[in-house]
Amino acid sequence: MSLEKNTLMPASRVEKVTKLVPPDGGWGWMVLMGTALSNIFNQSMLSLFSLLYGDALEAMGHRTQGAAVVLSTMLFVTNFGGPIAGAIVKLSSPRIVALIGACSCTTGIFLSGFSTNIWHLTFTYGVLLGLGLGFIQNSSFVAINSYFKLRKSQAVGLANVGTGVGQTLMPHLVRYLLENYGFQGACLLLSSLSLHGICGCLLIHPVEWHMKKVEEEVTVEEKLQLLEEKHKNIVIRKDSKILSEITANGERRGTESSLNENVKELNLVKTSVSDVNDINDKSAPEPTQKKGWLKKLYDLFDISLLSSPRFLNIIIGTALSVTSIQNFSMLFPFFLQKVAGLDKQHTAFCMSAIASADICGRLILPVFQDKYRIKARWMLILTSVWLIITRQILAYQTRFEVLILMSCLYGFGRSMVIVARNIAISEQCRVEQVPAAVGLGMLTMGLIVPPAGYFLGWIRDYTGSYVVCITAQNLFLVVLLVMWLPDMLLLWIAEKKSQKKNAEQMQMS
Incomplete structure (x- = not known):
């Protein structure tokens, strides 16, 4: 059988x-x-x-x-x-x-x-x-x-x-x-x-000046897809008559050498064209319509990205993480001087410790992420847990030696927020959408950072406690975890199901 x-x-x-x-x-x-x-x-x-x-x-x-x-x-x-x-x-x-x-x-x-x-x-x-x-x-x-x-x-x-x-x-x-x-x-x-x-x-x-050529082995179906993407003016149908028409009129469609080559490749894969019945509908050119200025602005700024709940979840989460670390950076020198009782010189040492550990983190953590192919959002989740624990412990310390150690741990973890925030946004969109996606992420930060900063400042003035204010800053990261963890678990489950389905199909074939 x-x-x-x-x-x-x-x-x-x-x-x-x-x-x-x-x-x-x-x-x-x-x-x-x-x-x-x-x-x-x-x-x-x-x-x-x-x-x-x-x-x-x-x-x-x-x-x-x-x-x-x-x-x-x-x-x-x-x-x-x-x-x-x-x-x-x-x-x-x-x-x-x-x-x-x-x-x-x-x-x-x-x-x-x-x-x-x-x-x-x-x-x-x-x-x-x-x-x-x-x-x-x-x-x-x-x-x-x-x-x-x-x-x-x-x-x-x-x-x-x-x-x-x-x-x-x-x-x-x-x-x-x-x-x-x-x-x-x-x-x-x-x-x-x-x-x-x-x-x-x-x-x-421009990256086009430095692109490199790579040879890859692809199956017939993959090759059809590549040809369809490269030459959208060629309509691939399962009817062999249309393929012969393309061969006859190929010289009028573009340069002779490249198009004849493509026609030969299409003839080689005629036997499997029946598997791409829907390409004709996707390849057919749509009637051109005149765009109004509102539509042009809509496309220019890629506002359609905001229709995705996952994208909104990501840009709001990254804005919360940036808000938390920015406010802690402004509060930390006052905490060291007024709560821990450090002078300006010792305060400067703690600030330098954060900056030095931040540099080390930016050099080490991305290598770890690339080696194990960890998504940027998972790195931000792990970093948020790290920062919550570190800052909450730091809020109760007064000894200079302990503060230096905790400053180093905080700076090391903080570095990943700076590195991964835009990567997390870019992972959720196509390459051509990255400029607009990063811009929308920055816009979200502009909307969230000022009111959040005033709110955290009010908490500090109302309670008179730096510990309570640091705890409130940590709550911003807790909100990020609550927003992201369920979504990331759903993506992980869907990925596992897809891998299992592909494995079963491979066994059946």
């Missing part, structure tokens, strides 16, 4: 095809170097605000409230600049968007040195620098995502090491510049260093 079945079925044929795939290295390492260079001198400005502009704000007659206005504006513009950057990437390229962002950062730092009131500083630091940082974050991730597939987490981690290096070294440089050249001189020299970011962005070549 099985012999009769085999004779009725078409014989499977395996042939070699050449595909263009991302280099997963090569010039991609130069892209990482350029991104890291830009991060050292631009992204690190996020942590330098109080040190660089604190005295200038006091001279303008503003203190904590004025600083909050400028910082909130900068975070708002950075996150809301993400969707704009995503749209420009679709219209141009990541390289152009990164260059615009780097130029905006340099201009903002330069002009901030001439600020005479808080509104000048809000425009220069808040708007120009914030917009530049939003453009750089979006475009650099899109560029790295296009160059790397197998080692994506490792690549993003290496690019983000530049931010960690900048946060470690730049405060010492800023202190030196302020002492020797004053506020205006420090801003001018920092803007000149920011020009290195423009040089780094020039290293972001």
